Amino acid sequence: MIKSVDLFILYDDVQYTRRDWRNRNKIKTAHGLKWLTIPVNVKGKYFQKINETTIDLSVQRKNERLIDICKQAGAKEYISGPLAKDYIVKDKFDEAGIKLTWMNYDDYLEYPQLHGDFVHKVSILDVLFNCGKKTIDRGEKMICDTNKYTFRDGLTSEFPSQLILDITEICNLACIHCPHPTFKKSKYYAKRYLEPSLNEKMVHEVRDDSEGQCKYIRYTSNGEPLVHPDGYKMVKYAVDHSNTFVCLTTNGTIMREKKTRQLLDSGIHMIDISLDAYDPRTYSQIRVNGNLDKTRANVLRLIDWVKRDNLKTKVIVSFVEQPQNTNEIEPFKKFWTENGATKVIIRRLHSAAGAVESIANKMHHDYKHEQRYPCLYPWERLTLDPKGHLSFCPTDWKYKSTFSDFRETTIREAWQGTFLKKLRQAHILNNFSCHSFCGQCPDWKQTRWPGEGGRYANIVDQLKRGT
Numbered sequence: 001m002i003k004s005v006d007l008f009i010l011y012d013d014v015q016y017t018r019r020d021w022r023n024r025n026k027i028k029t030a031h032g033l034k035w036l037t038i039p040v041n042v043k044g045k046y047f048q049k050i051n052e053t054t055i056d057l058s059v060q061r062k063n064e065r066l067i068d069i070c071k072q073a074g075a076k077e078y079i080s081g082p083l084a085k086d087y088i089v090k091d092k093f094d095e096a097g098i099k100l101t102w103m104n105y106d107d108y109l110e111y112p113q114l115h116g117d118f119v120h121k122v123s124i125l126d127v128l129f130n131c132g133k134k135t136i137d138r139g140e141k142m143i144c145d146t147n148k149y150t151f152r153d154g155l156t157s158e159f160p161s162q163l164i165l166d167i168t169e170i171c172n173l174a175c176i177h178c179p180h181p182t183f184k185k186s187k188y189y190a191k192r193y194l195e196p197s198l199n200e201k202m203v204h205e206v207r208d209d210s211e212g213q214c215k216y217i218r219y220t221s222n223g224e225p226l227v228h229p230d231g232y233k234m235v236k237y238a239v240d241h242s243n244t245f246v247c248l249t250t251n252g253t254i255m256r257e258k259k260t261r262q263l264l265d266s267g268i269h270m271i272d273i274s275l276d277a278y279d280p281r282t283y284s285q286i287r288v289n290g291n292l293d294k295t296r297a298n299v300l301r302l303i304d305w306v307k308r309d310n311l312k313t314k315v316i317v318s319f320v321e322q323p324q325n326t327n328e329i330e331p332f333k334k335f336w337t338e339n340g341a342t343k344v345i346i347r348r349l350h351s352a353a354g355a356v357e358s359i360a361n362k363m364h365h366d367y368k369h370e371q372r373y374p375c376l377y378p379w380e381r382l383t384l385d386p387k388g389h390l391s392f393c394p395t396d397w398k399y400k401s402t403f404s405d406f407r408e409t410t411i412r413e414a415w416q417g418t419f420l421k422k423l424r425q426a427h428i429l430n431n432f433s434c435h436s437f438c439g440q441c442p443d444w445k446q447t448r449w450p451g452e453g454g455r456y457a458n459i460v461d462q463l464k465r466g467t
Contacts, residue, residue, distance in 0.1 A: 012051040016042075034072065039065065063092045070098050077101055118418075159213040160382040160415055162457060163202065164220060164394045167194040167231060169386050171223035173251055174288040175276075177322055179355035179397045181288075183222065188398050192386035198406055199234040202384060203242045205411045216245035216269075216460045221386070222397055226250050226259055236266035245269050245460055253290055255298045264302075264311060270463060272316040272345075273299050278328040278335060286324055303340040314342040314463050322349045343459065350446040353437065355397045363442035372444050374427035378420055380457070382411065390414050392423060393437065400437040 024037040041054050066088070070078050077099040080088060085102070093100040169192045174181045183189055206214045217238050219225050225248060228234070238246045247270035248263070255263075255273075263271060275295065277283035283292035303315050317336045321329065333344045351360035375393075383391045384406055385399065393401035404414045414420070426434030433439040 013049050016048050016050045016053045062087050063089050067092060067096045067098060071096070079103060158416070159210045159412055160380065161213060161215045162381045163206065163214060163217045163411070164381055164383040165194065165199065165202070165217065165234075166221040166223075166383060166385045166394075167199070167219055167225050167234065168192065168221045168223045168228045170227050171221075171251075172227065172253060173224070173290050176286055176288065176324075177276075177320060177349060177356060177359065179352045180222065182355070183397050186398070193228050193230075194234075194384065194386045195388060196230050196234055196237075198384065198388050200237060200241075201406070202411065203238050206242045206244055209410070209412050210244070214242075214244050215457055216247055217242055218247050218249065218456070220249040224251055224254070226254050232259065232262040232266055235263065235268050239267040239269070245464065247272060247460070249274065251287065251290065252295045252298050255295075255302065257301070260298070260302050260305065264305060264309070264313060268313055270314040270316060270342075270460070271302065272318055273302075274318050274320070275299075275332075276318075276320050276322075277325050278332040282325050282328060286322070299341075300339060307340060315340070316343050316345055316459070317341045318345040318347055320347045320349055342463070345459065348446045350395065350443040352395045352397055353393060353401075353441045353443055355395075360442045363445070367442070367445050370445070372430065372432060374430070375438065375441070375444060375447055377447075378424045378427060382415060392420060393441075395443065396437065401435075 024035055026033045027036045038055060066078065075098065078093060079101045081103050088100070090100050169189055171180045206217065219231070219235055225231050235246060235248060246268055248268060249272040252273040252275070276286050277292060280292040283290060299317065306313050306315060319329065319332050329346060336344045349359060351363060354360040377394065378392050381394050383394045385391055385402065387399065388406050389399070389402045390404045390406050391401040392403060403419045423435060
């Protein structure tokens with residue numbers, strides 16, 4: 001019919017007539033003919049013209065119309081976007097027996113948009129117009145991958161479940177599987193110590209803002225944490241004020257009587273000692289500049305004092321499996337189990353995100369034909385480095401994963417910020433070139449996933465439960 005019309009004439013300056021086709025008409029629906037009415041302001045305006053007539057946008061009218069539509073559709077629940085809180089009156093819906101539910105748009109993934117920075121909380125039409133048919137395919141892939149990689153099971157973008165504090169760059173050993181010997185000679189090394197004030201800031205935020213989502217604070221470093229002059233004080237502050245599990249990773253070589261006593265007096269929940277060998281000769285090959293007999297004596301004394309004083313501190317001994325020590329795994333387990341270690345952990349060898357070139361080359365070769373999967377770190381861990389910066393990778397030795405200065409932000413702001421949101425999105429979509437650091441990482445297969453076992457988070461959970 002419209003195509004057959006040559007000319008349309010709009011009578012916009014004639015008198016407006018109420019209760020006719022100008023503001024109400026019938027439409028055909030699945031439930032038969034229904035009135036479609038546009039509310040207009042007519043009270044006291046009997047002689048107004050059509051071009052003087054305005055739509056009634058009052059809150060009352062909006063609520064009445066929404067409720068009326070719900071009733072006509074037989075709806076028991078109305079789901080609304082959060083911006084409608086400006087005009088929707090919940091009591092009106094309650095009186096009508098209709099449940100009012102607000103949509104939650106948190107953690108919706110970003111998509112390509114024209115004209116500047118990404119704008120959130122817009123119509124689904126915006127996605128369709130910007131991305132076309134691929135929107136559906138991409139959305140299905142996101143859902144599939146989210147389930148596949150169990151991001152909904154124990155991993156969160158609300159607050160990091162694990163906080164890693166690299167409190168110093170200095171180390172007294174030169175282990176063959178560790179980047180420190182090379183790092184020490186690089187431009188990135190400056191013998192830094194983390195400022196105690198930043199430790200306090202992080203502890204306070206965990207206590208006040210994590211809402212129980214932070215499972216533990218771990219003191220470690222691209223070095224040996226016990227060389228930090230205030231290391232044990234920082235640990236004690238976290239134990240006393242964070243309201244979460246506190247642990248420390250050390251090589252144990254300088255954990256002599258005074259430092260052992262300080263650590264135990266701090267009330268620390270777990271001490272993890274990296275040993276990597278059963279035989280002293282193997283130990284000297286792997287942990288260069290170390291002495292297994294002396295280090296072993298330090299650990300045995302620690303275990304003895306924990307038992308003697310009936311302390312709650314858990315003692316973990318760990319072993320990074322590599323060609324030099326594979327045949328020592330079983331005697332290592334047997335010795336430390338019999339001598340009172342709470343747990344004995346066998347860890348996978350990794351290249352520290354490519355920092356150990358020989359290991360990285362082997363991994364690139366071994367995994368070059370395998371389908372890569374996302375890293376869990378952007379959903380799990382946040383690292384505070386000795387410079388006072390936040391990074392998304394705890395194995396970074398060149399400060400390439402740094403994305404924020406902790407002095408100028410908070411944990412929650414950084415964790416929920418644009419940078420990590422985009423990084424998570426890219427990982428879900430297997431777009432690892434999104435960041436140069438992620439793109440070159442050969443260690444992706446060494447990551448332990450929820451349910452796989454052997455993860456640090458699993459160990460902490462087990463210790464908390466007493467298993």
